[in-house]
Amino acid sequence: MNATTPEDYCGTFFAAKLLGLSVGTIQALVEKNELTAWKTKGGHRRISMESIRKYQRKHGLAETAEKAKFLKVLVVEDDPATLEMFKSTIDSWTLPIDVSLMSSAMEALIDINTLKPDVLITDLNMPGVDGFELLRTLRANASFSSMVLVAMTGLSPAEVTEQGGLPAQTVTVQKPVDMRWFNGFVAALVALRQS
Secondary structure: OOOOOHHHEEOHHHHHHHHOOOHHHHHHHHHOOOOOEEEOOOOOEEEEHHHHHHHHHHOOOOOOOOHHHOEEEEEEOOOHHHHHHHHHHHHOOOOOEEEEEEOOHHHHHHHHHHHOOOEEEEEOOOOOOOHHHHHHHHHOOHHHOOOEEEEEEOOOHHHHHHOOOOOOOEEEEEOOOOHHHHHHHHHHHHHHHHO
16 A cells, blocks of 8 residues: 555554554554555555544544644654654653654655655764765755754764754754753644644
């Protein structure tokens, strides 16, 4: 299956929040064909919103709001501990967001056209294609001109400048990321989207 617009499908995290289930349970429902899903080129599962609504009706659950009102966030981080911190923190939020987590910039570049995130949060120092190249590539493409770009780094401003700097309007956050700030930042973006 391949949905036609981003509003037709969501990620595993988002499906778990919508149905009040764990990510593992969502994966099991997909394996049992109780939820319809497909995988992106990078191997990330996308779940049909219509199959989620059918599951909700079948089990007497309240149907979801339109997905278009939800903020799509992509986090790119090669450090497993930091990626896990983002995962567990975001899991605890009740914000209307659909989050995808990836461990490399190359993975993000492969799936960015499919995911079409509203917000990209990326580490700068990664092996292979780094966050600098990812951000510059996206900012140079008119299709992603409205995407909010956030760079996470342990580098000083002088070190960032030495590496060619960041594209205009990139928000820079020092590592370790203050997750309270991150929650407030995302909440503000959600509020702007819904107003």
